[in-house]
Amino acid sequence: MSQLPVIFKRELASYFATPLAYVFIVIFLVLSGVFTFYLGGFYERGQADLTPFFSFHTWLYLFLVPAIAMRLWAEERKSGSIELLMTLPITRFEAVGGKFLAAWVFAGIALLLTFPMVITVNYLGEPDNGVIAAGYLGSWLLAGAFLAIGSCMSALAKNQVIAFILSVAVCFLFIVSGLPMVLDALAWAPQWLIDAVASLSFLIRFDSISKGVIDLRDLLYFVTLIVAWLAATAVVVDLKKAA
Amino acid sequence: MKRVIYSGAGLLLIALAFLVFNGLSGMLFTNARLDLTEQKLYTISEGTERILDGLQTPIELHFFYSDETAKELVALRNYARRVEEMLRAYQRASGGKLKLHVIDPQPFSEEEDRAAEFGLQAVPLNQGGDKVYFGLAGTNAEGSTQIIPFFPLDQEEFLEYEISRLVQGLAAGELPVVGVLSGLQLTGGFDMRTQQATPPWMVLEEVRQLFHIESLRRDVDLIPTNVSVLLLIHPKDLPEQTLYAIDQFVLRGGKLLAFVDPHSEADPGMGIGPGEFGEERASDLEPLFKAWGVRMVPQRALADAAYAMSVGMGAERRPVRHAGWLSLPRGALDQDDVTTAALENITVASAGILEPLEGATTRFTPLFSSSEYSMPVEAERFATLDNPETLLLGLEPTGERYTLAARIQGPAKTAFPNGIEGREKGIQESQSINVIAVADTDLLSDRMWVQVQDFFGQRIPQPWADNGAFVINALDNLSGTDALISVRSRGRFTRPFVVVETLQRQAENRFREKEEVLQQRLADTEQKLAELQSPDPEQALELTAEQEQALRQFMQEKVRIRKELREVRYQLNADIEALGRTLKFANIALVPLVLTLGVLALWLWRRRRSA
Numbered sequence: 001m002s003q004l005p006v007i008f009k010r011e012l013a014s015y016f017a018t019p020l021a022y023v024f025i026v027i028f029l030v031l032s033g034v035f036t037f038y039l040g041g042f043y044e045r046g047q048a049d050l051t052p053f054f055s056f057h058t059w060l061y062l063f064l065v066p067a068i069a070m071r072l073w074a075e076e077r078k079s080g081s082i083e084l085l086m087t088l089p090i091t092r093f094e095a096v097g098g099k100f101l102a103a104w105v106f107a108g109i110a111l112l113l114t115f116p117m118v119i120t121v122n123y124l125g126e127p128d129n130g131v132i133a134a135g136y137l138g139s140w141l142l143a144g145a146f147l148a149i150g151s152c153m154s155a156l157a158k159n160q161v162i163a164f165i166l167s168v169a170v171c172f173l174f175i176v177s178g179l180p181m182v183l184d185a186l187a188w189a190p191q192w193l194i195d196a197v198a199s200l201s202f203l204i205r206f207d208s209i210s211k212g213v214i215d216l217r218d219l220l221y222f223v224t225l226i227v228a229w230l231a232a233t234a235v236v237v238d239l240k241k242a243a
Numbered sequence: 244m245k246r247v248i249y250s251g252a253g254l255l256l257i258a259l260a261f262l263v264f265n266g267l268s269g270m271l272f273t274n275a276r277l278d279l280t281e282q283k284l285y286t287i288s289e290g291t292e293r294i295l296d297g298l299q300t301p302i303e304l305h306f307f308y309s310d311e312t313a314k315e316l317v318a319l320r321n322y323a324r325r326v327e328e329m330l331r332a333y334q335r336a337s338g339g340k341l342k343l344h345v346i347d348p349q350p351f352s353e354e355e356d357r358a359a360e361f362g363l364q365a366v367p368l369n370q371g372g373d374k375v376y377f378g379l380a381g382t383n384a385e386g387s388t389q390i391i392p393f394f395p396l397d398q399e400e401f402l403e404y405e406i407s408r409l410v411q412g413l414a415a416g417e418l419p420v421v422g423v424l425s426g427l428q429l430t431g432g433f434d435m436r437t438q439q440a441t442p443p444w445m446v447l448e449e450v451r452q453l454f455h456i457e458s459l460r461r462d463v464d465l466i467p468t469n470v471s472v473l474l475l476i477h478p479k480d481l482p483e484q485t486l487y488a489i490d491q492f493v494l495r496g497g498k499l500l501a502f503v504d505p506h507s508e509a510d511p512g513m514g515i516g517p518g519e520f521g522e523e524r525a526s527d528l529e530p531l532f533k534a535w536g537v538r539m540v541p542q543r544a545l546a547d548a549a550y551a552m553s554v555g556m557g558a559e560r561r562p563v564r565h566a567g568w569l570s571l572p573r574g575a576l577d578q579d580d581v582t583t584a585a586l587e588n589i590t591v592a593s594a595g596i597l598e599p600l601e602g603a604t605t606r607f608t609p610l611f612s613s614s615e616y617s618m619p620v621e622a623e624r625f626a627t628l629d630n631p632e633t634l635l636l637g638l639e640p641t642g643e644r645y646t647l648a649a650r651i652q653g654p655a656k657t658a659f660p661n662g663i664e665g666r667e668k669g670i671q672e673s674q675s676i677n678v679i680a681v682a683d684t685d686l687l688s689d690r691m692w693v694q695v696q697d698f699f700g701q702r703i704p705q706p707w708a709d710n711g712a713f714v715i716n717a718l719d720n721l722s723g724t725d726a727l728i729s730v731r732s733r734g735r736f737t738r739p740f741v742v743v744e745t746l747q748r749q750a751e752n753r754f755r756e757k758e759e760v761l762q763q764r765l766a767d768t769e770q771k772l773a774e775l776q777s778p779d780p781e782q783a784l785e786l787t788a789e790q791e792q793a794l795r796q797f798m799q800e801k802v803r804i805r806k807e808l809r810e811v812r813y814q815l816n817a818d819i820e821a822l823g824r825t826l827k828f829a830n831i832a833l834v835p836l837v838l839t840l841g842v843l844a845l846w847l848w849r850r851r852r853s854a
Contacts, residue, residue, distance in 0.1 A: 022842050026835040033831030043823045048738040113838075116830045124740040124826075130279035183315040191314060196262065198317050199269065208321070213285045216275035220268045228261040235253045 003090040007098025008105075015106050025110045028064055032056065032114055048125025053117050054135045054210045058175055058203055061146050066167035068107065069150020070160045072099050073237065077158050082237075092234040100151050100230055107143040111136065131212035138209030141222040142202060146171050148229035155236040171202075178204045273328055284400050287332050290730035291407045294414065295333065298340040300384040302413050306330055307358045307376040310347040312368065316375075322396050323377060329402060330379075333410070341410070348376050364392040364701055379406065383413040392701055407730045412453060419722040421454040422470035423447075424461065424485075426477035426526060427509050427684060434511070445695055445704050446687045449711050450474070453727075454718060461485060464666075466492035472721045475501040477510060477684045479526040487663045490531055494657055494673040498721035500714075503527050504684040505544045505595035505622035525622060526684070534658035535651050536603020539682050540596040544622040545645055546634050549614035549748065550575060552590065554631060564751060565631035566638055567620075568592045569613070570708070571647070577610045580650060582679070582716040586709040590691045593625040595682030596645045605653035605676065609646040616640040636755055648681040679717050686710045746818050758811050765804045772797045 015021040032053065036042045040052025076082040085095060121127040150167035157163040176182050178201025186194050198204070205218045278286045308323045327345060334343045348354035350373075358365070358376050365374035379391040389412045391405055398405075412418065423429070431443040450456060457470060464484040466473055473492060478501070481489075493499050503526050504510075510524040525542070532538050546566040553562040570590050576583040583589075589611060596619055599607035618641045620634065628634065655676045662668040685691055692710035696703045704711070719727055775794050 019842065022838060026838060029835050029838075030831055033827070037827050037830065043826060046740050046743065048740060113834050114830075116834060120826050120830060124742050125738050126741065127738055128281040130281055134279045178317045180315050180317070183317065187315070191311070194314055195320075196266065198320070199265065201317070204317060204321060211285075212278065212280040214277040214279065216272040217265075217268050220272070221265055224261055224264055228257050231257045232254055235257070239251075 003088075003094045004098045004101070007090065007095055008101045011099050011102030012105060015102065021106065024064065024068060025113060028060065028110045029113055031060055031064075033117075035060065036117065048121045048127040050117060050121060050127070050132050050135055051210075053114070054139060054206075057139045057142060058206060061143055062168060062171050062175065065107065065143055065146035066150045066153070066164045066171065068103050069147050069167055070154050070163040072103060072151050073155040073233070074157055074160045074163045077240070078160075092238055093230075096151065096230050096234045096237065100147060100226075100233075103147050103151070104140075104144050107147065108140050111140055111143065128212065131210070134212045134214055135210040137214065138206050138218075141209070141219075142206050144226050145174070145202060145222055145229075148226040148233070149174070152229050152233040152236060155233045155240065174200060174202050176203075177201045274332065287329070287336060288403065288730050290727060291333070291403060291410075292336055294407055294411050294727065294730075295337045295341065298337060298410075298414050300414075301340050301342065302337075302384075302410060303342045303344065303382050304330060304333075304410075305344045305346055305357075305361070305380045305382075307346050307348055307354075307361075307363055307378050307380070309365075309375040309377070311349065312373050313375050313377075316368075318396060319375070319377065322394065322399065325399070326377075326379075326394055326402065329406065333406065350374070361388060361390055362392065363390060364698075366393060366698075379409065381409050381413050387413065389413050393698065393703075395698070395703055398705070404727070404730045407727060408453065411727055418453065418455040419471045419718075420457055420467075420469050421450060421718060421722070422457045422459050422466055422473045423450075424459040424463065424473065424475050424478070426461070426479045427507070427687075428511075429476065429687075442695075442702070444687060445689050445693050445702075446711050446714055448702070449704070449715055450718060453715060454722070464488050466497060470497065471723075472498045472500060472718055474718065475499060475528070476687065477502060477504060477507055477526045478528050479510075483663050484666075486528075486531060487659050487666065487669070489528075490534070490658050491669045493531075493535075493676050493678060494655070494670040496673070496677075499676075499678045500681075500717050500721060501528055501678065502681045502684045502687060503539055503595065504593070504682065505539065505542060506593040506625045507684040508592050508625070509685050509688040524626070528680075530658045532680070533600065535655050535676060535678060536600045536605040537607060537649065537651055537680065538598055538600055539680075540598060540619060542622050543596055543619040544593045544625060545569070545596055545613055545617055545647065546620045546638055547613045547617035548635060548638050548640065548752075549616040551635065551748075563630075563632050564635060564748075566634040567594075567625055567628070567631065569594065571611050571613075575612050575614065577608065577612075580608065580610055582650075582713060582720050583610050586713060586716075588708050589710055589713055590686060590708045591647060591683040592685035592691060593622065593683070594647045594685075595622070597647065597649050597680060597682050605651050605655050607646075608650040608652070610649055610679070611647040611681075613645040613647060615642050615644055617643075617645060619645070632755075635751065636759055647683060648679070651678040651680060652676065677721060679721065687714065743819055743822065746822060750815050750818050754811050754815050758808065761804055761808045761811060765801065765808065768797050768801050768804060772801065 035056040036053045040055060042052045045052065073082070076085060118129075118132060121132070122129070146167070149170050150163070153167040153170060154160075154163040157166055178198050183194055183198060186197060189197075199221075205221055208215060209218050276285065278284070306327060308327070310320075310323070313319050313323070330343050330345075334341050346354050346358070348358050355365075355376075358378070358380075361378075361380035363376055363378040363380060365376050367374050378393050381389050389409045391409060394402070394405075428441070429444045429447045431441050433439070434441050447456070454472075457467065459466065459473075462482050462485060464487070466488050470492075473489065475489065478485075489499065505525050505527075507524045507526065510526075527539055527541070529538070529541075544567060547569050548566055550569040550571055551564040551566045552568040552570045554565045554568060555562050568590070569592075570588055572588050573586070576586055576589060578584050591611070597607075597609075599605075616638075618639055620637075624634070652675060654672065654674050656672045657670060659669070660671065687710065689695060692706055692708040694705045694707065696705055706712070715727075772794070775790060775797065
């Protein structure tokens with residue numbers, strides 16, 4: 001893994017080399033603010049917590065994170081630079097991990113730039129900052145999960161737009177798998193299967209973390225989900241190279 | 244191997260590994276969690292551990308949960324898992340004295356009958372008639388039972404308290420006896436004004452779950468010896484024999500929790516409408532208080548600008564702040580007393596003022612205090628108060644903090660040194676009496692602290708203030724079972740925007756006077772108008788030209804004042820709205836703007852450097 005930091009640095013720097021990254025951050029900040037204040041009624045609620053802020057993150061990420069992830073591999077393949085990357089003395093996992101970490105840190109930076117919200121609730125009242133910290137951690141893990149999926153989809157598709165649409169679709173499945181409408185459709189299935197499907201839902205895992213309790217199971221869920229999708233990315237990159 | 248991994252089978256393998264791992268971790272790591280909440284809402288507390296340590300005889304818990312039926316209800320399933328884990332944590336912490344059975348009652352099964360026998364509520368899921376059980380029944384060696392009929396999903400923060408309370412109830416064997424002597428209809432009754440039956444007060448229901456209640460008549464001449472705490476509410480014109488009985492009870496070591504009130508809004512009084520005299524709704528324990536070195540300032544209630552509550556004034560009228568209805572925050576409650584230390588807020592209505600008497604032998608510890616922006620007002624004003632705003636208008640803070648509830652402890656003498664007629668002399672003095680006195684009865688009524696939701700015939704309380712917790716805390720503390728207190732008061736109901744509330748208060752202060760002046764001018768103008776419009780019948784019916792001129796002027800004046808008044812009303816919320824706008828800007832646009840400017844600057848700098 002000695003080359004991973006190199007890839008990570010190169011990728012992270014590349015985000016800030018184009019104005020696109022700034023545009024992404026600006027869109028994220030504006031939308032999250034608008035959702036919190038206008039849809040979530042943050043100010044009118046009069047409660048010093050960040051529930052209205054975090055409650056929209058899942059849906060915000062559904063469209064924004066695949067937009068970051070879509071270029072991870074599709075672009076390399078389209079421009080042909082993937083051939084070069086593959087000839088470098090680095091392993092698949094270093095390449096996949098480095099690219100993912102750079103994107104994840106980038107998402108983390110965007111998330112950290114929402115800091116005025118934390119200042120705002122602390123100015124207005126006496127919030128439970130432990131819960132807020134847990135919310136941020138949960139939100140970042142959620143972004144990571146979306147990114148890992150997006151990374152795999154980007155490796156699958158040559159076209160960025162297709163990569164985007166594919167990741168939105170898969171992420172959507174992971175969101176709704178805990179919703180009654182999906183489970184209703186599974187009424188024929190044995191209980192363990194329904195439980196398994198429900199336990200895959202981002203919504204429920206994120207909810208329980210943002211309540212302020214970090215359960216080892218929820219943490220492991222996000223971590224293993226990220227690892228699994230990254231492993232799948234590595235496999236796909238390799239398969240596609242062969243193809 | 245490498246070839247297998249880098250293939251379609253590899254993908255399948257990864258998916259399988261992920262699913263298996265998470266399935267296993269779901270079963271293995273049931274108790275590894277980091278609770279980041281300020282009050283450790285999701286961790287077993289010390290109080291619970293103390294209760295479990297104190298278990299003498301084995302207790303069996305039966306957790307009924309319709310796992311099969313609740314297939315599709317993810318929220319319920321998650322909460323059920325949480326409840327089960329909590330119960331397992333109890334079992335572990337009890338060292339084997341507590342045994343847990345998890346039961347999934349199938350429809351028409353023996354288990355379902357069992358659940359019904361315990362009195363658990365099955366909640367219908369859909370039209371089809373599927374029912375979900377999600378409750379807890381506990382039994383002890385003596386065969387007594389306690390239940391939680393259904394765990395409401397939105398009250399997770401009280402989960403531990405509810406379970407601990409059940410365990411405590413089973414552990415104690417016999418419940419402590421609370422004697423209740425009340426001048427208000429706690430058990431429900433008939434409201435003459437609304438012509439409707441009223442349900443029992445929630446506070447009594449809460450007390451009933453932890454104590455054995457013994458109702459006492461108002462002419463009781465001896466408090467029964469099995470009573471460990473006397474709950475005295477609104478003692479209005481008690482006969483001498485009753486006062487004597489209370490006096491003797493307290494002197495012989497009985498504990499007293501007394502609620503008196505200079506104006507009890509919960510007291511229906513003698514009449515039907517508003518406008519009766521306040522005194523009828525007052526209660527006091529004057530002779531006894533005097534003997535204990537304390538008094539309630541007679542005929543005075545407290546108005547407080549800082550703790551005033553907002554009250555609704557009906558449809559189409561904006562809520563106004565009522566300086567007599569107070570929401571006492573943490574800072575107003577004694578942080579050192581176990582009964583109030585962990586409470587968040589208590590609400591009172593037209594509360595009275597308690598004071599220690601000079602030369603008292605007892606110790607007077609304030610439990611609830613007013614803010615410095617308060618003053619005593621005539622209690623009678625509350626009887627005829629149509630517009631609560633007038634209270635705020637006339638408020639001139641004295642700068643003193645008044646006591647609304649206090650603990651009275653220490654040596655005291657009897658109030659009846661000669662006994663009473665027909666009875667021999669009783670106990671003359673005590674080394675230490677134990678009394679908690681509260682100068683408000685309204686805090687006990689449902690509307691001051693709890694919303695009661697009807698959940699399939701079950702009355703589920705949803706408290707929004709700590710009044711109920713305070714009463715239970717006080718009874719627990721006085722009856723000597725206070726392990727539960729630390730468990731109970733962990734939930735924090737509200738975290739209001741303090742800054743907005745302060746702004747509101749300031750704005751009100753600023754505009755109140757202006758509004759008053761304008762209102763006065765409007766009233767004057769209207770009166771003059773009325774005078775002009777209904778001329779003296781002896782005078783001519785026609786208005787003179789000057790009169791008409793004056794009439795027009797007054798009309799214009801009236802319109803103008805009304806406009807100004809509207810402006811003032813509008814201004815009231817202007818600061819709050821302005822703050823809201825600033826915050827919206829700061830959170831939506833500020834960082835993006837700074838970022839954009841930064842990027843532009845960077846770009847310009849780079850261009851200039853490369854040029």
